[in-house]
Amino acid sequence: MSCPCRPLCLVPKPGCTRPGTPLPRHRASGPALARQVMALPLFDGLDHEVLERLMGDSTALACDRRTLLFSAGAAADSFYIVLDGQVKLFALTPDGRESIVEVFTPVSSFGEAAMLSMGAFPLHAEIIEDATLIKVGRRAFINTLQSDRSVGYRMLASLCRWHQRLSSEIRHLKEQPPWQRVAEFLLALTDAREGTALVALPFNKEILASRVGIRRESLSRVLARLRDMGVRTEGNSVRIDDVDALRRHCTEAGQ
Amino acid sequence: MSCPCRPLCLVPKPGCTRPGTPLPRHRASGPALARQVMALPLFDGLDHEVLERLMGDSTALACDRRTLLFSAGAAADSFYIVLDGQVKLFALTPDGRESIVEVFTPVSSFGEAAMLSMGAFPLHAEIIEDATLIKVGRRAFINTLQSDRSVGYRMLASLCRWHQRLSSEIRHLKEQPPWQRVAEFLLALTDAREGTALVALPFNKEILASRVGIRRESLSRVLARLRDMGVRTEGNSVRIDDVDALRRHCTEAGQ
DNA sequence: CCGCCACCCTGACCAAAGTCAAGGGGCCGC
DNA sequence: GCGGCCCCTTGACTTTGGTCAGGGTGGCGG
Numbered sequence: 257m258s259c260p261c262r263p264l265c266l267v268p269k270p271g272c273t274r275p276g277t278p279l280p281r282h283r284a285s286g287p288a289l290a291r292q293v294m295a296l297p298l299f300d301g302l303d304h305e306v307l308e309r310l311m312g313d314s315t316a317l318a319c320d321r322r323t324l325l326f327s328a329g330a331a332a333d334s335f336y337i338v339l340d341g342q343v344k345l346f347a348l349t350p351d352g353r354e355s356i357v358e359v360f361t362p363v364s365s366f367g368e369a370a371m372l373s374m375g376a377f378p379l380h381a382e383i384i385e386d387a388t389l390i391k392v393g394r395r396a397f398i399n400t401l402q403s404d405r406s407v408g409y410r411m412l413a414s415l416c417r418w419h420q421r422l423s424s425e426i427r428h429l430k431e432q433p434p435w436q437r438v439a440e441f442l443l444a445l446t447d448a449r450e451g452t453a454l455v456a457l458p459f460n461k462e463i464l465a466s467r468v469g470i471r472r473e474s475l476s477r478v479l480a481r482l483r484d485m486g487v488r489t490e491g492n493s494v495r496i497d498d499v500d501a502l503r504r505h506c507t508e509a510g511q
Numbered sequence: 512m513s514c515p516c517r518p519l520c521l522v523p524k525p526g527c528t529r530p531g532t533p534l535p536r537h538r539a540s541g542p543a544l545a546r547q548v549m550a551l552p553l554f555d556g557l558d559h560e561v562l563e564r565l566m567g568d569s570t571a572l573a574c575d576r577r578t579l580l581f582s583a584g585a586a587a588d589s590f591y592i593v594l595d596g597q598v599k600l601f602a603l604t605p606d607g608r609e610s611i612v613e614v615f616t617p618v619s620s621f622g623e624a625a626m627l628s629m630g631a632f633p634l635h636a637e638i639i640e641d642a643t644l645i646k647v648g649r650r651a652f653i654n655t656l657q658s659d660r661s662v663g664y665r666m667l668a669s670l671c672r673w674h675q676r677l678s679s680e681i682r683h684l685k686e687q688p689p690w691q692r693v694a695e696f697l698l699a700l701t702d703a704r705e706g707t708a709l710v711a712l713p714f715n716k717e718i719l720a721s722r723v724g725i726r727r728e729s730l731s732r733v734l735a736r737l738r739d740m741g742v743r744t745e746g747n748s749v750r751i752d753d754v755d756a757l758r759r760h761c762t763e764a765g766q
Numbered sequence: 767c768c769g770c771c772a773c774c775c776t777g778a779c780c781a782a783a784g785t786c787a788a789g790g791g792g793c794c795g796c
Numbered sequence: 797g798c799g800g801c802c803c804c805t806t807g808a809c810t811t812t813g814g815t816c817a818g819g820g821t822g823g824c825g826g
Binding site for chain 2: 409422425426
């Protein structure tokens with residue numbers, strides 16, 4: 257608790273006396289985590305020190321499963337960054353059933369829109385897997401925004417890039433068959449432009465399936481079919497025999 | 512040419528002496544156009560006067576089909592708003608074929624990301640249907656951004672809302688069957704919460720189909736099936752017998 | 767060792783969307 | 797009126813993804 261880098265050790269400093277790891281459940285830690293937070297769409301491209309200052313003004317929360325983070329209608333004076341665990345955003349239907357609108361996994365952020373534009377959260381949020389969150393207050397955020405003229409500009413820029421990614425995903429969902437989406441997902445995991453590549457799936461097949469918009473059974477079948485195109489998968493490691501050939505398969509089949 | 516509202520008559524002023532319609536190929540004009548431009552994700556929520564000032568510093572371009580607007584690598588010192596016509600963004604593959612990355616139709620904007628972050632366009636842009644564009648320079652944009660502290664904030668907010676729309680569209684594409692997407696599209700066209708509604712399709716079925724990510728034949732079949740749920744379509748006008756019933760159909764079928 | 771569980775694969779079946787082909791109706795210029 | 801075109805619909809057929817059920821493997825605790 258006497259860690260000099262409060263409230264959050266993005267990059268644990270030498271003098272840190274906090275007992276144990278500061279954020280025990282992290283998949284990433286230290287520099288890797290810092291890199292991830294900095295790669296958040298909202299922060300992508302920001303100076304390290306600006307981010308550090310913002311983090312310094314923010315709070316780290318350790319939340320247990322089944323905690324209600326906030327409910328719909330609550331004042332939205334901050335937004336959240338998911339460092340670890342999972343948070344679901346949901347609405348309650350008139351008849352009492354809940355409808356999950358979105359599930360946030362590390363590392364992502366949510367609630368910016370509510371905070372920035374509406375002032376109140378439109379949905380309920382509940383922790384569905386023990387989580388570590390950063391709560392960023394509106395005041396601190398605006399301070400950051402105004403601390404430097406370029407910050408707002410940078411944020412706009414990074415949101416634009418975010419938008420580009422999202423709309424390209426929409427295009428893919430609309431015009432590509434599932435197997436191509438899977439193939440492109442795999443291709444995106446490697447920097448190799450040709451030859452064979454060995455990549456590790458970042459999460460299990462269930463999540464990968466939902467990521468590309470299909471059921472896990474279909475994913476199995478797709479991976480089976482991709483074997484003919486030189487994609488060998490074993491556990492969560494995948495071997496692409498010929499990156500370029502696979503890439504050409506995708507583009508030419510896509511018309 | 513002596514129109515007082517240069518370079519663009521968003522809302523033609525009484526004293527306008529410009530001969531004929533200022534932007535002849537517009538589908539929308541006057542207040543309707545202004546509304547559309549103001550609803551651009553980037554500008555959504557901005558004050559009318561701020562927008563007017565920005566437009567005043569910008570240039571309207573009338574471009575002919577097959578014009579190359581810019582090529583990849585060109586300095587990105589402005590971005591564009593498509594008022595009319597169509598623009599395609601494409602890349603050239605090593606073997607000389609072109610791969611279309613995106614097609615922009617009215618009213619939308621492109622190139623913000625390139626302008627804001629990279630400084631150079633990553634793709635080629637070509638007019639594929641006689642177009643009217645607004646070219647917004649970086650300088651003018653930044654001036655707007657700095658003219659008022661709240662502008663940057665507002666733009667961030669509206670981009671966040673934009674993001675929400677996009678990610679909700681992604682969710683829909685992934686977890687809803689086509690007929691539900693069609694139904695929700697129709698429901699989104701009316702404000703009615705119950706009873707019967709009469710809506711007009713904003714574009715032809717071909718485009719509507721691609722909007723929801725299916726072929727036009729499938730759209731026909733979907734609309735045929737929706738007839739059983741009290742959706743009568745004739746030409747581009749659609750009658751929803753019971754808005755609430757249809758909405759319930761959607762949510763309960765979606766689990 | 768066993769049972770349990772999480773994760774993954776597979777096969778059989780069904781429903782639904784894509785594809786290909788044909789045709790209807792409205793609009794337009796000749 | 798006629799032919800052509802555009803937009804849309806329909807039908808027959810194919811392909812593919814969803815669903816359901818079964819089963820395999822590996823880790824873990826009893």
